[in-house]
Amino acid sequence: MNNEQNKIPQATAKRLPLYYRFINNLHLQGKLRVSSKELSEAVKVDSATIRRDFSYFGALGKKGYGYNVEYLLKFFRKTLDQDEVTKVSLIGVGNLGTAFLNYNFMKNNNTKIEMGFDASTEKVGKEIGGVPVHHIDELEAKLEDTTVAILTVPSSEAQNIAERLVKAGILGILNFTPARITVPDHVRVHHIDLAVELQSLVYFLKHYPLDEEETE
The missing domain is CATH 1.10.10.10 (Winged helix-like DNA-binding domain superfamily/Winged helix DNA-binding domain)
Known part of the structure; x- marks a missing residue:
């Protein structure tokens, strides 16, 4: 904005x-x-x-x-800078990452996943949803024009990859791993833990019926 x-x-x-x-x-x-x-x-x-x-x-x-x-x-x-395309990189082309590549976001807004990164030889060098997948070792070399990244790697790798992303110039990370990564103050991280959101939904269904809940 x-x-x-x-x-x-x-x-x-x-x-x-x-x-x-x-x-x-x-x-x-x-x-x-x-x-x-x-x-x-x-x-x-x-x-x-x-x-x-x-x-x-x-x-x-x-x-x-x-x-x-x-x-x-x-x-x-x-206001939302919709006339400018924001290039996004996706780190971790597992099941969730693959779904993101196939869906991408350009059809709905101004963000577009330009490239993916993974260590799997079955995925590196191929295109998924029209998006090229590079080896994770090429991360720093390929991220020259990207400031936003989606993190869908195993939790054990999240902090290490986040630090590499920061050094490569990434300013915003959408973190889909359960890990709560630590980054410098100039980098914004949005955590999206699907398991936690699901648990929260179930809890609210049981304890906060919609007819009693006030709209925020």
């Missing part, structure tokens, strides 16, 4: 890509305007939160009219 949006709450920043995806879908459907209520029902965020999120960016809509879809789309494209 642009530097001018740095002061907005992090919770708001995390919701912006969600808003963008829905607005983009509306634009593709030919819809001209949308209300905060419609947005709320689609993205599962309450209307008051949406209005508060949008208020950080000035007057994006009009009372009684709602929001102009084309205007919102242009705004979010600029």
Whole structure:
């Protein structure tokens, strides 16, 4: 995102890509305007939160009219730097990594996995989902134009690989390993532990019925 949006709450920043995806879908459907209520029902965020999120960016809509879809789309494209492609590297082409390569992200946003890395001779030198897979030993040499990496390696290798990524100039890591890696302050890490998220889901299902839970 642009530097001018740095002061907005992090919770708001995390919701912006969600808003963008829905607005983009509306634009593709030919819809001209949308209300905060419609947005709320689609993205599962309450209307008051949406209005508060949008208020950080000035007057994006009009009372009684709602929001102009084309205007919102242009705004979010600029805010989220959608006109610039962010090159991403994937480290660890196992089952999860392979799924990411086959899916990739370019169809939905401006991020694209450009290359993968692994140690397996069965995968190195091949393309998966149109993405070339290089040997892990080539990591530093190949990451010249990449600042973001997805980490899907075994937990025992996570810290070592993370340190190599930092030395190679990576500034953002999406960590899908259970390991909580340590990096310098200038590097941002988002941890996504699928097992923990699943356990959390089951816990909330048992102890926090939806009809009793307040929307955050």
